[in-house]
Amino acid sequence: MKKINVMLMVCAVLITIGAFAQQSSKNSLSEITPDSLSIGYSKTTNIVFPYAIKSVDRGSADILVQKAKGLENIIQIKAAKMDFIPTNLTVVTADGKLYSFLLRYDEQNANLNLSMNTTEPFEQNVLFSVGIGNEQELQLYSKLALYDKSKIEGGKESRYGLKLHLNGIFIQNDIMYYRIVVANHSKIKYDVDQFRFFIRDSKKVKRTSSQEIEISPLYILNNYETIDEESENTFVFAVTKFTIPEKKYLVLQLMEKNGGRHLVIQVKNKKLVQVSVLPKL
Incomplete structure (x- = not known):
């Protein structure tokens, strides 16, 4: 009787080892190639x-x-x-x-x-340090704003063979998305120095300085540093929701690196009411 019990225990152990080995083979590690x-x-x-x-x-x-x-x-x-x-x-x-x-x-x-953006190698995206929001959401909603068919009229300036055009404003989750097209119709490539958002006083009182409130983007989609000759790029800027106070306006300023082809758009509150709501993801 004792011999039978010992044999049963040995068989149970062997079965357990075999099952563990089989399970281990199923869950084998796969190497990540550096x-x-x-x-x-x-x-x-x-x-x-x-x-x-x-x-x-x-x-x-x-x-x-x-x-x-x-x-x-x-x-x-x-x-x-x-x-x-x-x-x-x-x-x-x-x-x-x-x-x-x-x-x-x-x-x-x-x-x-x-x-490392291997799925979309032609996009160059910059993610600024933020205390709110989700990085993936900012990217996904920026892409929705990029391809959305809603447009707004006006909000453009054309000089030096260049065109700066604000053609869409969108909102979702208290984040606003500004879709801005920069078209370079000239024979000279355009190197972007900086793209500024700030709120400025409509009128400057004598002997007082004009106050400017800088607005820093949370995320920029298609943040190319160069607009090649006879080409264009569509940027999407994600910023925390805001409105424009009375007697002030929003300035979108594009500055050229080592050059003087600077472009400026002025946006008032009546333009912001044309904002489109992006569908929730």
């Missing part, structure tokens, strides 16, 4: 991610890593010493995705500017 990245000592490598960076881990103190100042989805990397031993870098973004990089030293052929 991207190879060359960095230098005297050059900075910039990497743009589609969502905000939540965690960064460097494999060695021989490399320097930081977030770009005021931005949530760009990191800057450079070597802390020349000819360092190859190491790794791990980045986790707000959408829960893990990025792995194998870093090697190569001063002459260092990678300089990279985008």
